[in-house]
Amino acid sequence: MSFSLLPEFFAFLGVDIFVALSLLTCLLDDHFPKTLPWLFQAGAIGGYVHIFISKEFFTIFGDYMRFWYCLLYLVVALANVIALNAYIAVIKKHWTLAKVFSGTVVFPTLLISGFFISNYAGQVAEFYVSGMALLFSAVVLGVSISVLLSPRIVKKYWKRR
Amino acid sequence: MKRVFSKSIKMLILTLMSIVVLSATAAMYYSLSMSSTIDVYAAEVYFVVGSDNGTKGLVVTFGSQNTTAMVSGLRAYPNATFTYTDPVRVRNNGSITAQLRLTPDIDPSTNPEDFVYVRFLLNASAAADRRWLNYTSNDSNRHRCKRRVAHCNND
Numbered sequence: 273m274s275f276s277l278l279p280e281f282f283a284f285l286g287v288d289i290f291v292a293l294s295l296l297t298c299l300l301d302d303h304f305p306k307t308l309p310w311l312f313q314a315g316a317i318g319g320y321v322h323i324f325i326s327k328e329f330f331t332i333f334g335d336y337m338r339f340w341y342c343l344l345y346l347v348v349a350l351a352n353v354i355a356l357n358a359y360i361a362v363i364k365k366h367w368t369l370a371k372v373f374s375g376t377v378v379f380p381t382l383l384i385s386g387f388f389i390s391n392y393a394g395q396v397a398e399f400y401v402s403g404m405a406l407l408f409s410a411v412v413l414g415v416s417i418s419v420l421l422s423p424r425i426v427k428k429y430w431k432r433r
Numbered sequence: 434m435k436r437v438f439s440k441s442i443k444m445l446i447l448t449l450m451s452i453v454v455l456s457a458t459a460a461m462y463y464s465l466s467m468s469s470t471i472d473v474y475a476a477e478v479y480f481v482v483g484s485d486n487g488t489k490g491l492v493v494t495f496g497s498q499n500t501t502a503m504v505s506g507l508r509a510y511p512n513a514t515f516t517y518t519d520p521v522r523v524r525n526n527g528s529i530t531a532q533l534r535l536t537p538d539i540d541p542s543t544n545p546e547d548f549v550y551v552r553f554l555l556n557a558s559a560a561a562d563r564r565w566l567n568y569t570s571n572d573s574n575r576h577r578c579k580r581r582v583a584h585c586n587n588d
Contacts, residue, residue, distance in 0.1 A: 280462055287458045291451040298447050301440065309443070313450055320458045327465055 277392045279339040280323050285388060286342075286349035287319035289381060293352060296377065303364055304356070312352070319345060335396070346385060353381050375414075383410050476500050477527035483519035493521050507551075523555070537568050 294312035297304045322345055326338055357378050361370035387406060479499035486493045490506040502521045509515035525531045537553060550569040557563050 278462070278466055280465055284458055284462050287454065291455060294447055295444070295451060298440075298444050301443075309447055313447060313454070316451070316454045316458075320454055320461065323458055323461045323465070327461060330465070 276395055277388065279335060279342045279392075280326050281388065281392070282339075282342040282346040283319050283322045283326070285385060286346040287316045287323075289346075289349040289353060290316035290319060292377075293349075293356065297356070300369075303360060303366065303369065315349070315352070319349075339392075339396075343389070350381065350385060353378050379414055382413060478523065478525045478531045478533065481522045481524050483522050485517045485520045489517065491517055491520055519556075535566065537566070539568055 290312045294309045294316065297312060298309040301309070322342070326333065326342070357370055357373050360366050360373055386409065390406065476498045480493075480495055480502035481499065482493050485491050490508050491504065492506045494503045494505070495501065496503070504517075504520050507517070523533060533555075535553065535555070537551070539548075539551060550567050553566040553568065555562075555564040555566075
């Protein structure tokens with residue numbers, strides 16, 4: 273039996289991300305505004321409504337439209353993940369926490385999303401991203417995030433300039 | 434202590450909400466990914482021509498997959514009974530007994546006032562399965578009679 277991804281999978285992935293962010297911000301509520309977990313929970317419910325509308329108008333919406341609005345939802349979810357990391361790093365100036373957050377949340381989330389998007393692109397448009405390219409991107413992404421969020425390296429860089 | 438308690442409650446509520454939202458979303462996604470399989474195959478019960486075809490002006494033509502048959506060119510003398518003994522046959526090619534629904538549709542396009550009735554006889558091989566159906570006129574050019582159900586084992 274062949275398994276193929278539907279465009280709504282991206283919305284489902286976005287819901288997962290929102291739910292994870294909601295629980296995470298609740299756990300780390302000392303660092304984030306108190307209303308944030310509820311906002312993320314509302315975002316997850318929004319994702320459910322998203323898929324519900326997609327199902328109800330399944331025959332009207334084409335594959336192309338379904339893909340783009342589901343991808344948009346996933347991009348919004350990913351933007352929230354990055355914004356949280358930036359909030360910890362820039363506003364709160366908790367460099368260590370930001371580094372841990374980027375390594376355990378932002379980086380895996382981006383990698384998983386990238387994997388599924390490339391998978392879908394290969395399935396629909398036969399646009400295959402090779403495993404090596406993905407691995408290379410993962411290494412570059414991981415190194416750049418850790419370098420950017422390492423205060424010593426950043427300070428050294430600014431001193432040189 | 435109170436803060437820890439409130440945080441636990443908040444976490445519990447959020448966890449329960451997350452479970453509900455994720456389950457509902459997964460169910461919705463699953464319903465979208467479901468697919469059905471439709472098989473199309475040839476009809477096992479169908480019409481075939483009888484020995485009267487081509488004789489006495491009778492012409493039998495079949496529709497798609499031989500599930501409909503048109504018998505044209507029927508002729509009869511006034512005040513006389515004219516019988517086509519074997520115009521069209523029904524064949525059951527399946528392995529089990531089939532139930533037939535015969536829906537005659539008669540169009541006496543010329544001289545409709547002379548039309549009295551047409552009797553449909555189902556000459557099944559088993560005497561118990563034989564059925565007949567009289568189609569009578571009601572002074573209309575086009576008539577449609579109610580179905581009659583019969584069983585068919587073979588021709």
